[in-house]
Amino acid sequence: MTDINLIEKFLDGDVNAFNTLVWRWQKPIFNFTLKYLNNVDDAKDITQRTFIKVHSSLGKLKEKEKFSSWLYQIALNQCRDESKRKKNKHNYSFEEMRENIGFDVSNERDDSGMAEHNPARKLHRNELNGVLKSALAEIPEEQKEIVIMKEYQGLKFIEIAAILDLPVNTVKSRMYYGLKALRKQLEKWNIDKEMLQYEM
Amino acid sequence: MKCDNAKSLLMDYLYEELDARSRGDFEQHLHSCTECMAELKSLQQTHKLFSALPEVEPEERLIFNASPRKSWFSEFRLPLPQFSLAKIGYAAGLAIVVLLVAGSLANLQIKNDESGFAVKMSLFPQQTQELSPEIQAAMLAQLREENNVILANYLQEEKRRNEKKLDVMLASYSQQLERQRRNDLQLIGRGLDAVRESQNSQLMKYEQLIKNVNLQQK
Numbered sequence: 001m002t003d004i005n006l007i008e009k010f011l012d013g014d015v016n017a018f019n020t021l022v023w024r025w026q027k028p029i030f031n032f033t034l035k036y037l038n039n040v041d042d043a044k045d046i047t048q049r050t051f052i053k054v055h056s057s058l059g060k061l062k063e064k065e066k067f068s069s070w071l072y073q074i075a076l077n078q079c080r081d082e083s084k085r086k087k088n089k090h091n092y093s094f095e096e097m098r099e100n101i102g103f104d105v106s107n108e109r110d111d112s113g114m115a116e117h118n119p120a121r122k123l124h125r126n127e128l129n130g131v132l133k134s135a136l137a138e139i140p141e142e143q144k145e146i147v148i149m150k151e152y153q154g155l156k157f158i159e160i161a162a163i164l165d166l167p168v169n170t171v172k173s174r175m176y177y178g179l180k181a182l183r184k185q186l187e188k189w190n191i192d193k194e195m196l197q198y199e200m
Numbered sequence: 201m202k203c204d205n206a207k208s209l210l211m212d213y214l215y216e217e218l219d220a221r222s223r224g225d226f227e228q229h230l231h232s233c234t235e236c237m238a239e240l241k242s243l244q245q246t247h248k249l250f251s252a253l254p255e256v257e258p259e260e261r262l263i264f265n266a267s268p269r270k271s272w273f274s275e276f277r278l279p280l281p282q283f284s285l286a287k288i289g290y291a292a293g294l295a296i297v298v299l300l301v302a303g304s305l306a307n308l309q310i311k312n313d314e315s316g317f318a319v320k321m322s323l324f325p326q327q328t329q330e331l332s333p334e335i336q337a338a339m340l341a342q343l344r345e346e347n348n349v350i351l352a353n354y355l356q357e358e359k360r361r362n363e364k365k366l367d368v369m370l371a372s373y374s375q376q377l378e379r380q381r382r383n384d385l386q387l388i389g390r391g392l393d394a395v396r397e398s399q400n401s402q403l404m405k406y407e408q409l410i411k412n413v414n415l416q417q418k
Contacts (some may be wrong), residue, residue, distance in 0.1 A: 015264055015265065015266065018264055019263055019264055022261075022262050022263075022264065023261065026258055026261065026262055027255070027257065027258060030256065030258040031255050031256055034256055035253070040256075044258070044259070044260075047258065047262070048262060051262055051264070055264055055266070129253055129254070132249065132250055132253055133253070136250075147250070150215065151247070151250050151251045151253075152251075152253065152255070156217060157211070157212070157215070157217060169208075172211040172212070175211050176210065176211055176243075179243050179246045179247060179250075180243075180246075182246055182250060183242065183245075183246045
């Protein structure tokens with residue numbers, strides 16, 4: 001059943017149709033918010049808030065075929081607000097980046113499956129994940145949003161452009177500079193090519 | 201293909217969003233341009249590195265129990281006509297109904313005579329007729345009679361209340377006198393006992409004295 005069918009059923013009063021939609025989209029939205037905010041509790045909270053907003057406003061969505069873009073827009077706005085609120089509280093520091101390296105990844109799944117059989121490699125991969133998350137937190141928000149949507153959500157440039165209401169070329173340009181900024185950030189922290197190539 | 205054109209296609213190539221023809225042209229350029237090739241490799245490394253960040257399963261599944269919220273207006277507007285002319289007619293009809301209902305509650309008076317058209321409404325009913333002197337006198341007499349009855353009842357009630365108060369006071373006074381009498385009698389009794397004891401003791405002393413005198417005489 002498509003998202004549009006589920007939305008129509010929900011608007012006719014079928015709450016289970018909405019729960020199916022949530023079941024379908026909770027993981028992508030949770031991962032998007034987690035990469036954006038780099039904090040599991042915040043990501044859970046923002047994901048929940050996103051779906052509550054969707055529940056209350058779905059009737060106002062005129063173009064049902066644009067549901068996924070609309071959903072990402074809501075999640076993105078919530079993340080931006082939360083990020084602003086957090087930034088007002090304190091600035092991200094290099095010390096926090098170090099702490100991130102020890103970030104608990106017990107519920108993270110390694111798709112390759114290779115790390116499972118090699119403890120040294122697993123430890124290395126976990127440390128590296130922490131560094132990558134910290135690097136993501138360091139680049140400008142406008143680039144980070146696009147990098148996350150492209151790298152982790154697998155959205156096409158044209159879809160990202162629709163979510164952000166930007167020209168496609170602007171999205172591509174920000175993605176290009178985002179990748180460059182990430183590379184530069186790793187070099188700034190003296191994460192050498194050897195360490196990175198070990199993973200590639 | 202020139203470097204500028206190739207660079208504009210870098211992102212599309214990296215994320216496999218190029219059509220076959222453009223892809224062929226781009227790859228052809230890469231074979232002949234080391235600068236573009238180096239830049240692509242650098243971007244590919246970063247892309248590969250970051251894309252390997254694992255996905256995380258949410259710990260809990262969100263479940264909603266409430267059906268979509270429908271406003272009372274959305275329920276109400278269903279029977280509304282869809283065309284603008286019909287909407288105007290519907291609104292005019294509704295306005296007349298509201299006016300009539302409000303009018304029935306607020307004594308609406310619509311007058312259209314030689315003096316012109318007039319609409320008048322008031323919240324309370326108007327007193328249009330004056331009472332005749334006979335009725336006024338009868339009402340006054342009735343009021344007086346009622347007042348007399350009320351006054352007589354009040355006086356009777358007041359008298360009854362005073363009598364009751366007096367009875368209570370007398371009973372209380374009599375109880376007080378009785379208490380006083382008992383106290384006095386107790387005091388008198390105790391005094392007599394004391395006198396009797398003193399006389400007995402005196403008598404015993406005399407008897408002892410007499411005994412002693414008799415013994416001495418013997």
